[in-house]
Amino acid sequence: xxxxxxxxxAVRTPRGKGKDSGSLYIVKPLDLLVTVLDALQERxxxxxxxxDDVIVGCVTQVGDQGACIARTAVLQSGYGxxxxxxxxxxxxxxxxxxxxxxxxxxxxxxxxxxVAGGVxxxxxxxxxxxxxxLFDPVMVMGRGIVPQGVSAxxxxxxxxxxREDVDTFAAxxxxxxxxxxxxxxxxxxxxxxxxxxxxxxxxxxxxxxxGTTAETLAGLRASFQMLGEQFGLDAVIRQAYPHVxxxxxxxxxxxxxxxxxxxxxxLLGNKEAGDRLGLTxxxxxxxxxIVGDEPVVMLAGPMPATxxxxxxxxxTIGDIDLxxxxxxxxxxxxxxxxxxxxxxxxxxxxxxxxxxxxxxxATGAMLLGTVLDELERRDLAxxxxxxxxxxxxxxxxxxxxV
Numbered sequence: 001x002x003x004x005x006x007x008x009x010a011v012r013t014p015r016g017k018g019k020d021s022g023s024l025y026i027v028k029p030l031d032l033l034v035t036v037l038d039a040l041q042e043r044x045x046x047x048x049x050x051x052d053d054v055i056v057g058c059v060t061q062v063g064d065q066g067a068c069i070a071r072t073a074v075l076q077s078g079y080g081x082x083x084x085x086x087x088x089x090x091x092x093x094x095x096x097x098x099x100x101x102x103x104x105x106x107x108x109x110x111x112x113x114x115v116a117g118g119v120x121x122x123x124x125x126x127x128x129x130x131x132x133x134l135f136d137p138v139m140v141m142g143r144g145i146v147p148q149g150v151s152a153x154x155x156x157x158x159x160x161x162x163r164e165d166v167d168t169f170a171a172x173x174x175x176x177x178x179x180x181x182x183x184x185x186x187x188x189x190x191x192x193x194x195x196x197x198x199x200x201x202x203x204x205x206x207x208x209x210x211g212t213t214a215e216t217l218a219g220l221r222a223s224f225q226m227l228g229e230q231f232g233l234d235a236v237i238r239q240a241y242p243h244v245x246x247x248x249x250x251x252x253x254x255x256x257x258x259x260x261x262x263x264x265x266x267l268l269g270n271k272e273a274g275d276r277l278g279l280t281x282x283x284x285x286x287x288x289x290i291v292g293d294e295p296v297v298m299l300a301g302p303m304p305a306t307x308x309x310x311x312x313x314x315x316t317i318g319d320i321d322l323x324x325x326x327x328x329x330x331x332x333x334x335x336x337x338x339x340x341x342x343x344x345x346x347x348x349x350x351x352x353x354x355x356x357x358x359x360x361x362a363t364g365a366m367l368l369g370t371v372l373d374e375l376e377r378r379d380l381a382x383x384x385x386x387x388x389x390x391x392x393x394x395x396x397x398x399x400x401x402v
Contacts, residue, residue, distance in 0.1 A: 005103035006281035007399060008267040008274060010369030011039045011191050015205045015357040018122035018259035023202040025261070027193055029058075029065050029121035033073040036117060036265035039191040041078050044267060046277050048080025052111035055086045055101055057094025057118030057361035062130045064121060073119075083115075089361070092328060093290070093387045093395035094118055095264060096364025100288035100397055102268045107285070112273040117265035118362035127259065127360065134391060144240040144296040146233045148390060149224035149256065151298040152329035153249045154237055158297065159335050163250040166330035167217040170255035170354045172344075173327060174212040177351025181205065185350050185377065189369040207258045207357040217254040225249035240296040255330040260357025264365035283372055286382070286398040287313035293392045299332050301394020302386040303339045309384065309396040317342065320398070321380035324367040326387040327352035336386070349374060363387065368397065375401055 013032055016024030024032065033056065056070035071085030090097040095118030102114035128135070139145055156166060180186060181204060192203035228234040234247045267279075274281055289308035293301040302325055310316060317340045325333040325347055337347055350370060353363065364387055371383035386396040 002107050003109055003270050005106040005268055005285045006271065006274060006402065007283045007285065007372065008269060008279045008281055009040060009044055010266045010372055011036050011043065011189050012264035012366045012369055013191055013193050013262045014202045015207055015260040015262040015359060016202050017206055018261050018357070020123060022123050022261060023206055024121065024193060025123040027201060029119050029124065030069060030073055030076065032121065032193065032261065032263035033069060033119040034077050035193055036191060036263045037073055037077040037079060037115065040115060040265045040267050044277065044279055048078060049082040051079055051083040051113050051115050053086065053105065054079070054083050054115045055088060055098040057088050057098045057364065059089055059091055059094055059120060059360040060125045060127060060130050061087060061089060063125050065125045069119065091390040092326065092358070092360055093364055093389040093393065094361040095366065096368065096385060096387060096395050096397055099266055099268070099365055099368055103285040103288060106268055106270050113269040115265055115267055117263065117365045119263040120359040120361040121261045122259045122359060123261050140236065144236050146236055146296070147224065147227060148298060148328070149251055150228050150233050150237065151296065152251045152331050153224055153228065153247050154241065154244070154297050155299050155335060156250050156331040157244060157248045159331065159338060161250065161331055161334055163218070164214065165334060166250050166255045167214040169330045169334055170217055171212050171214045173348065173351045173354040174209055176349060177208045177355035178210045180350035181208065185374065188373050205356050207260055208355045212254065220252040220254050222249040223252045237296060251329050251331070255354060257328050257353035257358035258356070260359050262359035262362050262366065264362045264369060266365050266368060281402050282376070283399045283401045286400050289396045291394050293394055295392030298390065298392045299328060299388040300335060301388050301392065302332065302336050302396065303394070305394030305396040306340070306384060306386050309398050313398050315398065320382050320384045321346070322349060322371055322374055322383045323347045324371045324383070324385045326358065326363060326367060327354040328358060328388050330354065332388050364395070368399070372399065
């Protein structure tokens with residue numbers, strides 16, 4: 001018998017700049033993850049040994065992030081010894097994948113209370129340092145799989161977005177994030193990171209660049225033009241898209257997601273578990289979806305994933321009040337809005353990864369908490385979170401307040 005999967009709470013750390021000069025560089029990813037696990041426990045008053053599982057997204061599982069960081073964090077947290085841990089890698093969708101897996105376990109009746117989430121320390125564990133066959137030249141030439149930035153430029157080309165379009169979107173993301181910080185929109189879910197002495201290391205997202213405008217962004221050089229034109233990747237793309245005479249290279253550091261460190265955790269459970277612990281559910285998971293998509297353009301997965309999630313929920317795009325579409329590159333949310341004819345005022349209303357950053361394994365869980373907080377602040381009902389995923393995949397989750 002299918003039961004409801006409720007969301008009881010969601011927390012996250014601030015996002016720190018993902019370089020050795022960033023505030024969270026001195027903090028191990030294990031400690032970032034323990035921070036949010038313990039915060040979830042303290043906020044909701046549950047004791048040790050009551051959580052059935054802890055499922056954590058992490059993309060680059062080597063070095064400080066290796067050896068099943070989920071289970072290691074459980075052992076270092078206040079959760080006791082009985083909760084197991086599982087570390088998940090579905091690339092950029094990892095953090096939301098853990099939420100979806102937790103919701104499925106609860107809805108099936110197999111588990112009662114599950115913590116989902118994610119962690120990524122991109123300053124300490126460099127993106128791509130785990131290698132992999134996806135970057136093998138045989139795969140690149142055989143399937144036409146190119147770096148995501150080149151794919152983002154292809155997506156912009158196919159959808160007709162100009163450099164001005166992507167820069168204007170990026171500048172607005174920065175402005176919205178700054179406003180959200182000033183007005184305290186992130187305050188409910190944000191947990192400060194402290195050192196061993198209890199001193200605050202970081203208590204606010206440090207990546208946003210206030211005062212960014214489309215005009216200042218226009219002065220930046222396209223980041224992926226050389227890869228495309230001089231290293232032959234545009235020619236690789238044209239094998240799959242022969243009608244594309246020229247790729248319009250429009251993305252750069254200012255209109256792409258920032259590299260950051262951070263962690264997030266979400267508490268999901270059934271009604272009985274909530275009643276037993278005296279918890280009040282904030283929302284329920286209406287539907288989830290994961291899809292594979294064309295791997296050359298790679299970043300268009302949010303569209304079919306959203307369509308699948310809506311179909312599973314028996315909803316239409318007009319039934320969704322707010323959207324969080326991960327800003328891996330500006331062309332991704334722009335494509336989403338164009339495809340579904342969704343107005344800008346419903347999408348990423350507090351800015352997105354262009355301004356705040358994209359801590360790969362944690363982002364999906366962070367976005368879920370962000371949309372839930374904003375639904376409550378505006379007294380709205382339904383939200384949809386979706387992310388593009390490397391290798392040509394897409395993921396989506398629909399939640400509804402209760």
